[in-house]
Amino acid sequence: MQEATLDIQIKTLPTSPGVYQYYDKEDKLLYVGKAKNLKKRVTSYFTKNHDSYRINVLVKKIKNIRHIVVETETDALLLENNLIKKHQPRFNVMLKDDKTYPWICIKKERFSRVFLTRNLIKDGSEYFGPYTSVRTVHILLDLIKGLYPLRTCSYDLSQEKINNDKYKVCLEYHLGNCKGPCEDLQDEKEYTQNLEAIRQIVKGNFKDSLNRFRDQMTAHAEKMEFEDAQRIKEKIQILENYQAKSTVVNPKISNVDVFSIISDESYGYINFLQLSYGSIIRSHTTEIKKKLEESDKELLELAIIELRQRFDCTSKEIYVPFKVAVGENLKITVPQLGDKKKILDLSIRNAKYYRQERFKQIKIIDPDRHTNRLMAQMKKDLRLPEEPRHIECFDNSNIQGTNPVAACVVFKNGKPSKKEYRKFNIKTVEGANDFASMEEVVYRRYKRLTEEEQPLPQLVIVDGGKGQLSSGLKALDELGLRGKITIIGIAKRLEEIYYPGDSIPLYLDKKSESLKVIQHLRNEAHRFGITFHRQKRSKAALDTELDTIPGIGEKTVIELLKHFRSVKRISEVSKQELAEVIGDSRATKVYNYYLSKKE
The missing domain is CATH 3.40.1440.10 (GIY-YIG endonuclease)
Structure with missing residues (x-):
């Protein structure tokens, strides 16, 4: 029913x-x-x-x-x-933030105060913000305080009370931080002009204040008031320095909001920048947990609506990386080049940095969450039937067909498990035949794991292209393990990933975490295999050169190598030098051996 x-x-x-x-x-x-x-x-x-x-x-x-x-x-x-x-429905993503952000308030009163607040009171006062950093607010207020003397007291400065001598100037007046409107020592018109200049500075517009100060400096200089001119000049330098630090793009780009998104399997990271006269006056990045595998477009649209409401945005234009549907009266711009593209790229970079920082924090605070996210990402990127909690990677090492060996490295939960690394001497293959060697070691590895009833990996990687992959797959077929283990090949030059029966390789994003894990596996297998190969080559070289000399034993060989460092040097030194290390009798045997090789 x-x-x-x-x-x-x-x-x-x-x-x-x-x-x-x-x-x-x-x-x-x-x-x-x-x-x-x-x-x-x-x-x-x-x-x-x-x-x-x-x-x-x-x-x-x-x-x-x-x-x-x-x-x-x-x-x-x-x-x-x-x-x-x-x-807050269970299956919806939510942008939740319990922070109370700071604002700059210009109080609705005669001789308005300018101060930081976290409480918005609807009494007609002006509020600028909210700011995502208290430090930014303090920097702005310090700048304003240095440029324009303002009162900080909470007195009711009505003209009637001032006329009745209700108040006396305080220490701030004597320090030069206030011009004493409480005793009618400052004109209200001048104070109001200062407030208008402050409004423009908070909005990112420095032009009017700079022009006003330059006019004042010129006027003082013409009157030979050089100390006052110098004081105004210092204010200009403070303002120009702040402007230079805060301006990131063309000052013509004003009253614009910029949004970008970076996402992975489980989370979206949205950065929001607000621009005024080419300056960033607000930057905020938030993290959204996906609930129903939402697309980047869906997440960004939700974030734009929420963030613009939260920060009381009134701009008529937004820059985004792709088209979104967030309002009919809002101009949507997808920048392709120039200053607009530069600021969008900056927003994307902020989102990426935030994501990286979150990963670092998660690794420390919640390593299981990091591992689970990485495994889920690898499953998706590599089209695997299950998460690759246990991965093994094979690499062959031989030089001109000599001393062929192979290495197998093991990763558990995306990290090396070095105690489980294994090395193989190639037994059934003559010369340099990488394909046959790969088939042999894959077969031997999983025959042993099967016989010992050890857990099998979810993913096997062979270092090489389609040829090595086919050899590894053949070994799994012989053991009846096809379908039970996923096997892929990675070609070195272009990081191409090959799958059985598919001639077209998969290319992962160069910055993908999945690719980085695979590269780490491949590099570890190569390093481990090369080390083993060098050890075997070195031993073989010693066997042929020194251990074959009649009357020279292992102890003598070690003494010679400790002193002369290499077989080549031993073959070049004089008989006298050899005798000083191992005595005349054995020195004669070694010297004569190499002398006969030179004739």
Whole structure:
């Protein structure tokens, strides 16, 4: 009966823009979504095959659908965001932030005070912000204080009370930080002009203040008031220095919001920059946990609506990396070059740095979360049936067919497990035959693991292209392990990843964590194999050169190598030099051996 009811609800949905709400059998809100066409969007949940496990779980739990029709898609966006924040449904991503951000307040009063506050009081006062850093607010307030003397007292400076001599100037007046409006020593018009200049500075516009100070400096200089001129000059330098530090792009770019996103398997990282006269007056990055494998577009649209509401943004234009639908009265720009592209790239860089910092923090605070995220990412990137918690990588080492060896390195949860590394002497292959050697070591490795009933890896990597991959696959076939172990090959030059039966390689993003783990595996296998190969070559070289000399034993060989460092040097030194180390009798035998080789 419930299913029939649900089916009827879907069929009778309007085709208008709106918001839909999914409820479970206990009438608990599961999910809130927006749609340009309610019927089309909701129907897609029940008619499509979803790859996402979480979406399938959501659909199974839906027992009731409610909707709200609105005039435009923009209204739907705003309503969706408000409902998510209010009800916090289980399957919706949420931008939650309990911080109370600081603002700069210009108080609505005669001779207005300018100060930092975290409380917005709707009394007609002006509030600039919020700022994501208290340090930024203090820097701005220090700058303002150095440029314009303002009162800091909380007196009611009505003209009536000033006329009645209610107040006396305080220490701030004697220090030169205030001009004493409490005793009518400062003109209200001048104070109001200063406040207007402060408004412009907070907005990032320094032009008016600089021009005003330059005019004052010139006037003082013409009157031969050089000390006052110098004081104004210092203010100009302070303001120019602050402007130079804060301006990052063309000052013509003003009143613009910039949004960018970097994401992985489980999280999205959204950076928000606010620009005024080419200066960044706000930067904020937030992390969103994915619930239903949302796309970057969906996450960014949600973040833009939420962040603009939270920070009370009034700009009419935003820069984004791709087209988004966030409002009809908002100009959407996707920069391709120039200053606009430069600032978007800066936003993307901020999102990447934030992600990297979060990874570092997670590794320390919650290493399991980092490992789980990495394993989930590798499963997705490499198209694996399960997470590669146990990976093994093989590499062959031989030089001109001599002393062929192979190495197998083991990674558990993305990290080397060195005690499980194994090295192999090639037994059944003559000369330099990488394909046959790979087949031999893969066969030997997994025959042994199978016989000893040891756990098999979820992923095997062979260092090489299609040829080595085919050899490794042949070994797995002989053992009946095809399908039980995923095997791939990585070609060295272009980091091409090959799969059995697929001639077209997979290319991972060069900055992908999955690729970095694979490269680490390959490099470890190469290092481990080369070390073993060198040891074997060195031993073989010693055997042929020194241990074959009649009457020369192992102890003598060690003494010679300790002193002369190499076989080559031993072959070149005089008989006298040899005798000083091992005595005349043995020196004669070694010297005569190498003398006969030279003749």
